[in-house]
Amino acid sequence: MKLELNDPFDVMLLVSPNCKWCKLTEHVLLDAASKNGISLNLQKVDITKNPEFAERYNILSTPSLILYDKTTIVGALPEDAAKEVIERLKIYKN
Numbered sequence: 001m002k003l004e005l006n007d008p009f010d011v012m013l014l015v016s017p018n019c020k021w022c023k024l025t026e027h028v029l030l031d032a033a034s035k036n037g038i039s040l041n042l043q044k045v046d047i048t049k050n051p052e053f054a055e056r057y058n059i060l061s062t063p064s065l066i067l068y069d070k071t072t073i074v075g076a077l078p079e080d081a082a083k084e085v086i087e088r089l090k091i092y093k094n
Helices: 022-035 051-057 079-093
Strands: 011-015 042-046 064-067 071-074
Touching: 011 022, 011 051, 022 042, 022 079, 064 079, 071 079
Parallel strands: 011 042
Antiparallel strands: 011 064, 064 071
16 A cells, blocks of 8 residues: 555654664654553655655655654654654644
């Protein structure tokens, strides 16, 4: 099933095949969500196969995170930043 531009998501992780930080960012984010009891609707999008997503969100590098179609975070996500993202998600979900 192809992901569509208007599909709902909590977090969209935009990745590319040669991105060494993309898998780490995904792992750190999912781990932080699990530790905080958050069910995360994570959409992982390879921008080389889905360039329309990079265009829509003006993404020039990976990894990049989009939170609820509103907030963009570019770059690898350290553990403390992942906790902050999860806290934001808690606020959005309530």
